Amino acid sequence: MKVETPVSVRLTRRYEATAERVFDAFLDPERARKFLFHKPTAQMISVEIDARVGGRFSFVDRRDGVDVEFAGQYLEIDRPRRLAFSLQVENVAMHGDHVLIEIVPAGKGCELTLIHDVSPSLAEFQGRIEQGWIGIFDELVKVL
Structure with missing residues (x-):
């Protein structure tokens, strides 16, 4: 049986905020709803975050009248350095991608590196996907 190698999207961004503040934004429902999996032209309908290893999350964003759910499970939570989770996007990536976020202090702020492993069938x-994360990173600045 051949094992398919995932395709990776890798991005790095610097923020003028502490690693703790950036990390916490991903797990705080009130802040996360403003940037994570949310398009500025859409309406975030619901956000559920169970911020523990094995806990699940769900974001439902209404886009052009269609509800799109982003859901997954937290695989690793090591505040403020690493956050890993599975990710399924309704009707797109139902099998589950893998996302790893690493945050390190850098000068007066921090540097965030994201690696999103995607099934080769979605290459x-x-x-x-890369543009989506760039948009998320741009919106994250507004909640820090």
């Missing part, structure tokens, strides 16, 4: 969406 054609690599550019869209």
Whole structure:
């Protein structure tokens, strides 16, 4: 049986905020709803976060009248350095991608590196996935 190698999206961004503040934004429902899996032109309908290893999350964003759910399970939570989770996007990536976020102090702020492993069957969406994370990183600045 051949094991398929995932396609990876890798991005790095610096923030003028502490590693703790950036890390906590991903797990705080009130802040996360403003940037995580949310398009500025859409309406975030619901956010549920069970911030523990094995806990699940769900974000439902209404986009052009269609509810899109982003869901997954936390695989690793090591505040403020590492956050890993599975990710399924309704009707797109139902089998579960893997996302790893690493945050290290850098100067007066921190540096965040994201690695999003995508199934090879979704390789054609690599550019869209990268643009999605760039948008998320841009919106994250507003909640820090």
